[in-house]
Structure formats: C-alpha cells, structure tokens
Amino acid sequence: MQDKLNLMIPGPTPVPENVLSSMSKHPIGHRSSDFQEIVQKTTEQLKWLHQTTADVLTITGSGTAAMEAGIINTLSKGDRVICGNNGKFGERWVKVAKAYGLDVKTVEADWGQPLDPNQFKRILEEDTSETIKAVILTHSETSTGVINDLKTINNEVKSNSKAITIADCVTSLGASNIPMDEWGIDVIASGSQKGYMIPPGLSFVAMSKRAWEFNNQSNLPKFYLDLKQYLKTVNKNSNPFTPAINLYFALEASLKMMQKEGLSNIFTRHSRHQKAIQEGVKAMGLNLFTKEGFGSPAITAVQPKNIDAENIRKAIKNDFDILLAGGQDHLKGKIFRIGHLGFVNxxxxxxxxxxLESTLDKMGKLEVPIGEGIAKTISVLNNE
Known part of the structure; x- marks a missing residue:
C-alpha cells in the first residue's frame, strides 16, 4: 500500500496531522505584526522547553547550523577546546572545530560506549593555566544510540575550569530532561526534525549569559550565523533574514502540543518506550549495541547475530512499510537503529x-519461540 510509510528513525520523525495542517496556510509577511506575534509566542515556548530564562534563537537551517553557530559565536581562532568523540556526530564536532582553526583535544570512546567524565576531569585539572576555552560534546549520539552523561561532564567543566560547555542536544531535547539553567549549560543546539515533531528546516541555539560574554571576545568569521543579529531581532520579535515562515506555524503548533502534554510526561513517555523496545529486543535473543544503562531515550541500536542488519531493514520496509535506520561507516550492516523519538505512541x-519478530522468524533467524519479544514489550507498556 502506498503512502503508508512509518518513520521509526532518529530523524526526520513523524509529524502530527495538526502540525502538518498548520503548514498548509498561506505564508504571511515576515515583517508583519502577525508574524511578530508568532515569534514572541514561540520564543517563550522555547524557553519553557529548554527550562531556561536565557535567549533561545531560531535559525532557518539544520541542526548542524546550530552546532556551528555555537562554536563560531563563542570562540576565537587558536582557542584550545576539548571535543567528545564517540560516534558520527562527535566526529562532526571535531571537524567543525578544526575547520575554524581551533586547537582540538579529543576525549574518545569506542562507538557504543559512553564518554568517560573522568577523562574530561583529568585534562581540565592538568590545564593549570586554564587555557581551555570550551568543552564540546554530543548528548545523545544518534549514530550509536548512546546517551552521554552531560550533567556530570558539565559539572566537571564548572568545577575545574573557566571553560564553557557547548552541547549538541539535537536528538535529546524534547526526549530527555535537560534543565539548562539548573545544570548551568552554556550553549545548547537542537533541530526541528527530532523531538520538536516538525519537518527539517529550523534549528535552535540557547545561549547563557556566560556564553554571551564569550561572544564579545569571539573573532571567528560569521555572517548568516552571527547570533548577535538574531538576538537583536528576536528582542523585536523578528528575524534578521527571511525565515521559514510555514515552519514557524508548525513550531507554534508542536510546542503547544508539548506544553499540553507537559515536560515530565514527555520524558516519562520516551523512557517508557525506550524500555519497551530494549526489553522486547533482548527477549528475542538480540543484543543491544549500546553499553547497558547508557541507551538514549530517542533511539535504540540493535546488533543482530549471524545476519546482515541491512537485510533486516530492507525486509521490514518492504513487508511492513516501517523505516528503520542503518549503521553508519564501519557499522553498516552490523547494526540497525530503531527511532522512538517525538510523535511516537x-x-x-x-x-x-x-x-521485527515476524521478520526474524521468516528469515529463520529467530532463536526463541515467536511471541516472546512482543509479549515482553507489551508487558513493559502495560506495567510502566
């Protein structure tokens, strides 16, 4: 059956019907009072989502635009930084930092393993002259399904240095509890096609007061991603450039849905779905790729035995119109990833x-009696 594809990937995520409907309206002038009302409302909603009184700025661009903006608006060429690298998006941070001439020290972990906060602590303690300006990391590493301990790492930064923390929360914001002000995170980057439940095209940068102090010293080149321009205009309920107007309509609708559900309920739902997926997968005799206890509430990475993971993905798409994500780089064919982020019930x-259970049975690769996986999943859903 056509047009029945169900997205179970880490992004883009499913979009609610009322959010899609909101985008079908005719565009309005981006300098009009009607649009200014939307900017004012969504700005306050974004602060609610980030649990902050800080400025949250909206950029027409992907999540990578927000990540890049976080670097170039706070740092200067030659600055020493620590980049956490335990997956594809940790690698991206390193590439962006080096592209702008930063002096990069990496803290690494094998793909599927979390970053060790003690490694950050050791490097920061050894930096007695406090020349390290920033610690940069991915919270939810989409490529492997790992969630890094952002709170503890940020605490080490605050306890042992004068550096700022810049965090990629693209697949964790709206799925995990990230109280920006309470934790003291300086920069948070996120993207619209994840927990926000709207199509790709908008990204968001939340900047603390301290981050803005760093901004005053930053000399890296910037124009479209110059956040001072966004700050100046957001205070006038506007945008420095022509924004994706219809995506703002979607943003207003999706954030209204999220506020109605409530933050604690959103986090509980994602945690519950994560556990249901994980327990169901394990009951089928499959291995989780991510270290126990460090799975992301946004996505679960599965490592099948004695079968190409791509064949599983293809069969599930062909037979059930469900799209799963594959492994990246050296993990292609070795893992598949189940997204349970955003508008998922x-x-x-x-x-x-x-x-998944039906597919493995059809392939002759199900090592337990059929029904055990789904029974475990239903048990979790009914009792959590």
Whole structure:
C-alpha cells in the first residue's frame, strides 16, 4: 500500500496531522505584526522547553547550523577546546572545530560506549593555566544510540575550569530532561526534525549569559550565523533574514502540543518506550549495541547475530512499510537503529517489535519461540 510509510528513525520523525495542517496556510509577511506575534509566542515556548530564562534563537537551517553557530559565536581562532568523540556526530564536532582553526583535544570512546567524565576531569585539572576555552560534546549520539552523561561532564567543566560547555542536544531535547539553567549549560543546539515533531528546516541555539560574554571576545568569521543579529531581532520579535515562515506555524503548533502534554510526561513517555523496545529486543535473543544503562531515550541500536542488519531493514520496509535506520561507516550492516523519538505512541512501539519478530522468524533467524519479544514489550507498556 502506498503512502503508508512509518518513520521509526532518529530523524526526520513523524509529524502530527495538526502540525502538518498548520503548514498548509498561506505564508504571511515576515515583517508583519502577525508574524511578530508568532515569534514572541514561540520564543517563550522555547524557553519553557529548554527550562531556561536565557535567549533561545531560531535559525532557518539544520541542526548542524546550530552546532556551528555555537562554536563560531563563542570562540576565537587558536582557542584550545576539548571535543567528545564517540560516534558520527562527535566526529562532526571535531571537524567543525578544526575547520575554524581551533586547537582540538579529543576525549574518545569506542562507538557504543559512553564518554568517560573522568577523562574530561583529568585534562581540565592538568590545564593549570586554564587555557581551555570550551568543552564540546554530543548528548545523545544518534549514530550509536548512546546517551552521554552531560550533567556530570558539565559539572566537571564548572568545577575545574573557566571553560564553557557547548552541547549538541539535537536528538535529546524534547526526549530527555535537560534543565539548562539548573545544570548551568552554556550553549545548547537542537533541530526541528527530532523531538520538536516538525519537518527539517529550523534549528535552535540557547545561549547563557556566560556564553554571551564569550561572544564579545569571539573573532571567528560569521555572517548568516552571527547570533548577535538574531538576538537583536528576536528582542523585536523578528528575524534578521527571511525565515521559514510555514515552519514557524508548525513550531507554534508542536510546542503547544508539548506544553499540553507537559515536560515530565514527555520524558516519562520516551523512557517508557525506550524500555519497551530494549526489553522486547533482548527477549528475542538480540543484543543491544549500546553499553547497558547508557541507551538514549530517542533511539535504540540493535546488533543482530549471524545476519546482515541491512537485510533486516530492507525486509521490514518492504513487508511492513516501517523505516528503520542503518549503521553508519564501519557499522553498516552490523547494526540497525530503531527511532522512538517525538510523535511516537504505544501502537508504533508494538508495531515495530512485531514487525521485527515476524521478520526474524521468516528469515529463520529467530532463536526463541515467536511471541516472546512482543509479549515482553507489551508487558513493559502495560506495567510502566
């Protein structure tokens, strides 16, 4: 059946019907009072989502634009930084930092393993002259399904240095509790096609007071991503450039949905779905790729035995119209990833586990009696 594809990937994520409907309206002038009202409202909603009184700025661009903006608006050429690298997006941080001439020290972990906060602590303690300006890391490493301990790492930064913390929260914001002000995070980058439940095209940068102090000293080149321009205009409920107007309509609608559900309920839902997926997968005799206890509430990486993971993905897409994500780089064919982020409900969780179990049985690769996986998933959903 056509047009029935169900996205169970870490992004783009499913979009609610009312959010899609909001985008079908005719565009309005981006300098009009009507649009200014939307900017004012969404700015306050974004502060609510980030749990901050700090400035949250909206950029027409992907999550990578927000990541790059976080670097170039706070740092200067030659600055020493620490980049956490335990996956594809940790690698991206390193590449962006080096592209702008930063002096990069990496803290690394094998793909599937979390970053060790003690490694950050040791490097910061050894920097007795406090020349390290920033610690940069990915919170939810989408490529492997790992969630890094952002809170502890940020605490080490604050306790042992004068550096700022710049965090890629693209797949964790809206799925995990990230109280920006309480934790004292300086820069948070995120993107619209994840927990926000809207199509790709908008990204967001939240900047603390301290980050703005760093901004005053920053000499890296910037124009479109110059956040001073965004700050100046957001205070007038506007945008420095022509924004994606219809995506603002979607943003207003999705954030309204999120506020109605409530932050604690959103986090509980994602945690519940994560556990249901993980337990169902393990009950089928499959291995989780991520270290126990460090799985992301946004996505679960699965490492099948004695079968190409790409064949599983293809079969599930062909037979059930459910799209899963594959492994990246050296993990291609070795893992597949199940997204459970954003506009996902219990039916989606039951469907994807049922499809996976049926597919393995059809392939003759199911090592347990059929039904054990979905039974475990349903048990978790009914009792959590």
């Amino acid at each position: 219990d039916r989606d969780i039951v469907s994807v586990i049922s499809a």
